[in-house]
Amino acid sequence: MLNLTPDEWTAIALSLRISIVATAFALPFGIALGWLLARKDFWGKTLLDGILYLPLVLPPVVTGYLLLISFGRRGPIGAFLDHYFGIVFSFRWTGAALACGVMGFPLMVRPIRLALEAIDRRLEDAAATLGADRIWVFLTITLPLALPGIIAGAVLCFARALGEFGATITFVSNIPGETQTISAAIYTLLQVPGGEALAARLVVVAIVLSLAALIISEWFARRAGMRFQGE
């Protein structure tokens, strides 16, 4: 249809892979943190809440730079992970996924937290009297009731990951086939004289992917919400 070149397909596939991996890895942390913020009062909660939203307000270049000095090969965390687990982030697609996950995280946590706060906790009490321990209450009552919020959070994170540019390019650069996502590919094309026409095709792809993500999420959220309304 658009007659995309293999390089363009590579960028698209890479963008999708990075976004999916970023969202999947962020999700358990997002649920845990959302639950913590919704249910627990502890010292430093306000501070944690603030730090959580930092990637949303910081210039993405700053977030990328902070990732570079902490998760880069010579950064304290990066060196540790490389030495003991053989996990390397710098200039790899995994690093792009890390950057995208960090950037999408605040957007993911917020709807999850709101959904958890909206749950009628008396239902959890009822489940406890019926013999469910705390883990089963969470799995069979809390989690399904929060599902629309969890889906919304996952989709927002995915969408943010798909469009991430600044933090990714700062942290893992712009290497075709490894870290060059759709955004980075568009940026590269626009740097070349006469590249606009080529960039336009990727722009269309970006629009289509983003729209599809929104439509799918809307469908999921509606389905999850409908379960509470009846058949």
Next chain:
Amino acid sequence: MIVLAVDVEKKLGTFKLAVRFEAAGGATALFGPSGAGKTTVVNMIAGLLTPDRGFIALNGTTLFDAAHGLNVSPHRRHIGYVFQEGRLFPHLSVRQNIDYGRRMSGRPRNAEEFARIVELLGIGPLLDRRPRLLSGGERQRVAIGRALLMRPRLLLLDEPLASLDSGHKHEILPFLVRLRDEAKVPMVYVSHTAAEVRRIATTVLRIDAGRVTASGGLELLDKTEADYPE
């Protein structure tokens, strides 16, 4: 035979509750005005609220003993609780709601027991519906079925008819009487309505301002005005 022994104290803000009673089998009514602390007492029996001081035992097993730091968590007490507002799980069908206690206990399905309780409460036609689509009376019958199917050692009913209009009250009352006589589960029934208590209770405890002010048989009701106001 004493089924339930309760001797608890709890301070909630300026409200001080100190309740002590023993209940045999049958249906024991906690009868008193709103705000007397009746729900607080059943919440403590269920384990949803921790007393400041005291002791709770069911069938000779201690559930709570402040002196020895013992507090059995609600999910291990095997006490069925029918809440005033039903509290059915909105994301599960009626069938899954009723079956929830059995699933959590890990017991195998027992079709006969299931059918018997569904028949007793007349909820057969509702099994595949979602709670939101039920009327108030239907919802309470499902809530009773859910509490029964977990095979409770004791059934707590907290104003199960309070949110219903009088027509639906008459729909539920006969089920509760059958429950008392056929299922033979000891019951603690919270109410501020004399007429309800008269139909269901075998023993009456009058509760006022956080204390038991009288206990005895149905004759206690004759000495009080018909109903306590809401």
